[in-house]
Amino acid sequence: MRRLNLPSFGAFYYLLVCVILYLPIALLIIFSFNDAASLTFPLKGFTLRWYEQVTQSSELLFALRNSVLIALGSALVATILGGMGAIAIVRYNLPGRGAFLAVSAMPLVIPYVILGVSLLILLNQVGIPLSAPAAGLGHVIISIPYALLIISSRLVGFPNNLEEAAMDLGASYWEALGRVTIPIISPALLASFLLCFTISFDEFSIASFLVGTDATLPVYMYSQLRFPTRLPIVIALAAIIMTVTMAVMIFSEWLRRSGQNTSRK
């Protein structure tokens, strides 16, 4: 019954999509080593000077620092809030559960531009000046749904009788959470932290409304896209970041998988 031409068509299509997905990125990487300030063909020659200049641009390093700090902060807050929410919705089916689920998933279906401008209005009304941490407030909102998803799928994987056993042995509920539940879900907490970090680190729309003069890396990059001569430096930095992100994401994916495997046993 198995038709032979079908798998080969699928493989061909897969290959084609892969080529198209990687082509623009390959171009970026090629230009990051190209010895010319303008990103045009034909190529000039090989150079590492753009990578050297990355380390010398103080504006760029300041933006990078901002991005790392707010990504760390928002990922930490989103993971804590998401973790608390996940334990509540997985372990209890009480009134309020449905409403919480609906509200916490809503940021997934609202365009970021709306989240950005609504937070801009709030900050303006309360009188908080625009800054990079203000963008972090918004990043927590968009990260919470992902944190909830990752952590609750881990919680579903193990029954709550371990918590009950701990309590039978004299632990209070909060001790049981701290000494049994949290260690068990720790791979999911770390995976959530890493994913939320990358969400915040790459986010432009919300940040563009909220950072003021305190640019994050994507906001800084966007401002540089208008000055063609500065582009190779930006691209060199992006190539470095992509390499780091890849390492982080592969590590977090490995954590998530190893977490799931142990819960199935």
Place this chain on the structure above:
Amino acid sequence: MKHRQRFLTLIGLPSIYLLLLFIVPLGLMAVFSFRAGTTGAARDVFTFDNYIKFFHNTSFQRLLWRSAGISFFMAIISCVLAYPLAYYLAFKAGSKKTFLMLLIIIPTWTSYLLRIFSWKLILGSSGLLNSVLQALGLIDQPSPILLYSRPAVVVTLIYVWVPFVMLPIFASLERIDRYLLEAAADLGCTRFEAFLRVTFPLSLPGVVAGFFFAFIPTLGEFVTPLLVGGAQGSMYGNLIQDQFMRALNWPMGSVMSLAMLVIVLLMMFLLTRVGPLTDLLGL
């Protein structure tokens, strides 16, 4: 009672955060939409002027509908392109599945801005496409192809979203019980019939989720039009961004944002008939 207390303690902090920094800002935006101006005395005026202006300005509405149309069209194409990919990975890739999946995901870890920007390097007048065509002797004058137009925006966004759209479709295909397909074959279905009557209907929640993954960000998109769309390719998101960042007419911008929100909620309502949102997200 004990349970209730623990539940409320756990859910309290995240609820307060979402209330203060998500629900309240949206509410404030609704309040702003009834104001006459951004600052000063105009703040305290209650007026329907912005709504009247919005509904009388056909160019606003045209851009909103056109952006919704573009997003819809783009999301459908992304689903169509992602489906065979997800199908291949779920049913044909075998033991290499995880690795092949990873290969599709890796490009999405490049900066979003640069993934969009890179299309300028392809479509621009001294870009890859032009250089290749010139080298092949197909054209003699380099000229930007597609760039600074709506099609450029659509092509770029499809590039950005196909991997993300593929994920939920793949997940829904993976969940299908393979015995159902055997049963269909035993009952005399051809492979194509089995696909139409078993596989495809069962994968529909994933397709709907994928559709939204692409549709919603695109509706609010203002970066891609700025980078590759030019003046011809601007979208509704640009209009909103303009009101807040340049025209500084926040009340009008609020009305525009609310109009967009209505469209999103309408789409959600129509398409969640397929299944509840929480199911689609796998929560």
